[in-house]
Amino acid sequence: MDEKDIRILSAIARDGTASPEKIEDATGIPKSTVHYRLNQLRESGVITNDLYDLDLEKVGISITLISEIWAEFEEGYHETVGEKLASVEGVNQVYFTMGDTDFIVIAHVTSREMVESLVEDYEAISEIERTSSKFAIKTVKDEQNPLNDFDVETLIEELAD
Structure with a gap:
């Protein structure tokens, strides 16, 4: 580029x-x-x-759920557990992380009932040891494209050949 x-x-x-x-x-x-x-x-x-881009609130998907997931450690678990988490209906993003938490999962849902169902689906995955989920009360920033978080000149300096 x-x-x-x-x-x-x-x-x-x-x-x-x-x-x-x-x-x-x-x-x-x-x-x-x-x-x-x-x-x-x-x-x-x-x-x-x-x-x-969609306004999820206007669509009716107004709850953002952020979940921390802890899983049993074994070789390749980040791929197998990550794929299982990604296949859960309603899950939008799955990140394998470093530190105390193994995965961060982001889901956008319509109701508390869907939150409960999602958490049950996470916990039904045999390798999952524990979960901790949080509701976003207010979205302060939700930039869909990370390029918008940088000045064009910074991107040119960092990325151009």
Whole structure:
């Protein structure tokens, strides 16, 4: 990736669009170049899909559940337990972590009943020793695209060839 690619990716993250015209307006990079670069970024796997962000609260999925999971240690457990956690209905993100907690699991659900069902599903996994779940009372920041958390110049400095 070079500076143009990073500017294009930052515009996509910031504006939520992959429209070459809108990216040209945001970056000053000619539309034909944007179109070519978008195709290259797709072919290389950097861009994997078209994103449509949703307001989960308006959809009715207003509870964010953050769960810490402790599991039995054995060789490869991070993969097998991680895959089992990821397959639980309602689970959006699974992270294998270092430290006291083995996994952090994020789920967005509609009700307390769904929370209870999710925790039961976690605890039904034989390798799970213990869980601790928390409700998010208020979302302070929920940036869907980490590129938006950096200044474009920082990204260019850190990522450009």
